[in-house]
Amino acid sequence: MLTRIVKLTFEADKTADFIAFFDTIKKNVSSFENCYGMRLLQDQKQPNIVFTYSNWKDEAALNKYRYSELFQGVWSTIKPWFASRAEAWSVTTYYEDGSFHPPIQ
Numbered sequence: 690m691l692t693r694i695v696k697l698t699f700e701a702d703k704t705a706d707f708i709a710f711f712d713t714i715k716k717n718v719s720s721f722e723n724c725y726g727m728r729l730l731q732d733q734k735q736p737n738i739v740f741t742y743s744n745w746k747d748e749a750a751l752n753k754y755r756y757s758e759l760f761q762g763v764w765s766t767i768k769p770w771f772a773s774r775a776e777a778w779s780v781t782t783y784y785e786d787g788s789f790h791p792p793i794q
Contacts, residue, residue: 723750
């Protein structure tokens with residue numbers, strides 16, 4: 690499983706717009722083929738910084754979403770609201786909820 694973490698920094702006056710927009714698309718994204726769930730997190734000290742945290746079957750599943758019409762529509766809507774460039778990481782989870790999954794060498 691692959692976890693994708695994306696940091697989005699919005700213009701302060703666009704954060705509420707993003708959260709309202711996210712509410713309209715969250716089910717479509719989280720139900721995308723081979724997406725195993727998604728979270729939206731907001732920084733407590735800088736509320737214009739949010740993170741999406743999503744779980745995918747593998748990189749191919751993530752890329753299928755990233756090149757989909759759904760993603761293109763989302764991105765074209767929110768990109769003008771950015772205060773700075775988005776940052777993204779694809780990571781492997783080794784420990785979660787009491788389960789340890791050591792790295793495969």
